Amino acid sequence: xxxxxxxxLPEGLGDRLPQQAWASQTVRRAAHDxxxxxxxxxxxxPVLEFEKALAHRMAGVQVRRMFRFxxxxxMRMLALRSDITAQVAxxxxxxxxxxxxxLRLSYSGQVVTIKGDGLDPARERLQLGAELVGADSTxxxxxxxxxxxxxxxxxxxxxxxxDFTLPDLVDTLSAGALPLPSMNxxxxxxxxxxxxxxxxxxxxxxxxxxxxxxxxPFDSAIEQLAAFDVGGxxxxxxxxxxxxxxxxxxxxxxxxxxxxxxxxxxxSWFGFTIYADGVPGSLGRGGTYSxxxxxxxxxxxxxxxxxxxxxxxxxLSAAAGEERRLFLPLGHDREVASRQRAIxxxxxxxxxxxxxxxxxxxxxxxxxxxxxAL
Amino acid sequence: xxxxxxxxLPEGLGDRLPQQAWASQTVRRAAHDxxxxxxxxxxxxPVLEFEKALAHRMAGVQVRRMFRFxxxxxMRMLALRSDITAQVAxxxxxxxxxxxxxLRLSYSGQVVTIKGDGLDPARERLQLGAELVGADSTxxxxxxxxxxxxxxxxxxxxxxxxDFTLPDLVDTLSAGALPLPSMNxxxxxxxxxxxxxxxxxxxxxxxxxxxxxxxxPFDSAIEQLAAFDVGGxxxxxxxxxxxxxxxxxxxxxxxxxxxxxxxxxxxSWFGFTIYADGVPGSLGRGGTYSxxxxxxxxxxxxxxxxxxxxxxxxxLSAAAGEERRLFLPLGHDREVASRQRAIxxxxxxxxxxxxxxxxxxxxxxxxxxxxxAL
Numbered sequence: 152x153x154x155x156x157x158x159x160l161p162e163g164l165g166d167r168l169p170q171q172a173w174a175s176q177t178v179r180r181a182a183h184d185x186x187x188x189x190x191x192x193x194x195x196x197p198v199l200e201f202e203k204a205l206a207h208r209m210a211g212v213q214v215r216r217m218f219r220f221x222x223x224x225x226m227r228m229l230a231l232r233s234d235i236t237a238q239v240a241x242x243x244x245x246x247x248x249x250x251x252x253x254l255r256l257s258y259s260g261q262v263v264t265i266k267g268d269g270l271d272p273a274r275e276r277l278q279l280g281a282e283l284v285g286a287d288s289t290x291x292x293x294x295x296x297x298x299x300x301x302x303x304x305x306x307x308x309x310x311x312x313x314d315f316t317l318p319d320l321v322d323t324l325s326a327g328a329l330p331l332p333s334m335n336x337x338x339x340x341x342x343x344x345x346x347x348x349x350x351x352x353x354x355x356x357x358x359x360x361x362x363x364x365x366x367x368p369f370d371s372a373i374e375q376l377a378a379f380d381v382g383g384x385x386x387x388x389x390x391x392x393x394x395x396x397x398x399x400x401x402x403x404x405x406x407x408x409x410x411x412x413x414x415x416x417x418x419s420w421f422g423f424t425i426y427a428d429g430v431p432g433s434l435g436r437g438g439t440y441s442x443x444x445x446x447x448x449x450x451x452x453x454x455x456x457x458x459x460x461x462x463x464x465x466x467l468s469a470a471a472g473e474e475r476r477l478f479l480p481l482g483h484d485r486e487v488a489s490r491q492r493a494i495x496x497x498x499x500x501x502x503x504x505x506x507x508x509x510x511x512x513x514x515x516x517x518x519x520x521x522x523x524a525l
Numbered sequence: 526x527x528x529x530x531x532x533x534l535p536e537g538l539g540d541r542l543p544q545q546a547w548a549s550q551t552v553r554r555a556a557h558d559x560x561x562x563x564x565x566x567x568x569x570x571p572v573l574e575f576e577k578a579l580a581h582r583m584a585g586v587q588v589r590r591m592f593r594f595x596x597x598x599x600m601r602m603l604a605l606r607s608d609i610t611a612q613v614a615x616x617x618x619x620x621x622x623x624x625x626x627x628l629r630l631s632y633s634g635q636v637v638t639i640k641g642d643g644l645d646p647a648r649e650r651l652q653l654g655a656e657l658v659g660a661d662s663t664x665x666x667x668x669x670x671x672x673x674x675x676x677x678x679x680x681x682x683x684x685x686x687x688d689f690t691l692p693d694l695v696d697t698l699s700a701g702a703l704p705l706p707s708m709n710x711x712x713x714x715x716x717x718x719x720x721x722x723x724x725x726x727x728x729x730x731x732x733x734x735x736x737x738x739x740x741x742p743f744d745s746a747i748e749q750l751a752a753f754d755v756g757g758x759x760x761x762x763x764x765x766x767x768x769x770x771x772x773x774x775x776x777x778x779x780x781x782x783x784x785x786x787x788x789x790x791x792x793s794w795f796g797f798t799i800y801a802d803g804v805p806g807s808l809g810r811g812g813t814y815s816x817x818x819x820x821x822x823x824x825x826x827x828x829x830x831x832x833x834x835x836x837x838x839x840x841l842s843a844a845a846g847e848e849r850r851l852f853l854p855l856g857h858d859r860e861v862a863s864r865q866r867a868i869x870x871x872x873x874x875x876x877x878x879x880x881x882x883x884x885x886x887x888x889x890x891x892x893x894x895x896x897x898a899l
Contacts (some may be wrong), residue, residue, distance in 0.1 A: 198649060
């Protein structure tokens, strides 16, 4: 190994230098302020815990994507958290089991996976979200979708769009109007997800073909879905989607992709993905789900979203403006300097005669008690 | 294993429920705002990286206290960070090697160790700090000590006190006025650290006995140290300590313990520990140190501090006040609600007729466009 090798960071792990870290702080503060103003109380969770506890509360948590190792203290397997939602579900089911419902919680923190996700090599990401525990109604979904949009806009995202989906659509239809042999259900799901009409027919899902056209801008796609739903099995869901769209449509572009499944492994009747202009890929997703209770307690319904704002942070950091920095010469009046900070200046104190105000990024210098432009 | 075992968190790892998480956010924001106002730019570092990189930059980093495991991607050893200072040193020596000096950086994040520290079983802690890279002068130290005090006070600490130490005191004295056989140096250090007069004599350190009395309130202890320093080997350090005390003495109680070593394994000429009223144990420490450069580059001097604010967060969370929470009945005017949030209300929207404003912690209810006390 070369000496310099020691400085390399592992693949998919990186630092945020000042501009990126500034953008990261800005995004987190703005989003949390929005969540707090809607009554979502912040919780914080450990970066590692028992593997079993992380995997236990929700379907679809992929243990094999987590870093796992033996705890020398307990001799049990620990894992680095790859999803904070599962930890918040644990808190809701244990420490806050007795808190009144609906319970509104928010969180943010770093999550880690062994490998990156698809084309994105990152193994560590910021996750920031909100969970509304004890409700998965149309009202709950509307609040959560609206909150996700508002949090992203406050964090600096523009041109937000939201794609709605119905994660258990095939289950619902095949149990009702459009029965399928149970051995074909998974294949039909996959072909719908892949938008593969030929494959759908081969899987015995001809009757599901119209779903491939109920995709796109919300207003037209929901009409296609309603026309397809001749038996009315989906009527309550379609009405719910329309109500949610009416509530949030003024704040974001809406689309519908009723059979999209990727990323919604633990969602129940509703799911959504959120995007913003100029930011590659999605910024997060959410929906309704179920939290397993303590032994002997029933599962609890919940609605929530998780944002992964790293691409937004990258795009905002490129646009970071210059701050007003005031150079304080050696022997400056410390009271005056303190007053300048109180009115918003960032001050940079000289430590020796060699310190160069311009090199240190200062736009002004304290002279005779005043900030003078350099 | 019992079913409920799955919910237990590993020893030394825990959640922060809403009051604690609120206090944690308050502390971090207040401290970072102080650091930013003094020109310290925030950086963020990964929660894990190559073990060698974490251990390499600074003396005294204890690899065996870190969680370590093989990275399935690189097949090299990774470690969870146990100290962010070493990561910031890496950034200063690599990504920001060309940035002008002095370089001011700040950071915060969770750090993890395999075992707790002494009586404290916690294995995960919040670390928050500032590093002034390229300077370890009296001016640099004064800025860093003052900043640590100001950050803690802004975060809500009261009755802050600071204990100064001279980490390389025995090396300096034994190389000068009070020579020691090299085989005795470590024993003398240990006996001074333990305040063990008998042991000190046994270790051949009789001449060092007066140091045991140069301890306590700064003004008297520094006089003892000056009286002891008949040869003047310590004259420049004593002058520096007096200058630093003059600068920060108005903001904190100051004490001196010149031969304290614990926790200062990588400090050079100056170290300090910081405390606050009503908070058990210390809240952090800092001092001057050296950052190893890239191959072929010289080490760089630096000054910094690390706070571990968890005990402060605990004490502040107990004092968390009630917030003003406004209940929004079903069918409320959404524009009015938005205006109420804009003027500082936390709103809690009803999702169904069953939602109970009082149970949900609301003090007021929106009625006829007004906030009415419940």
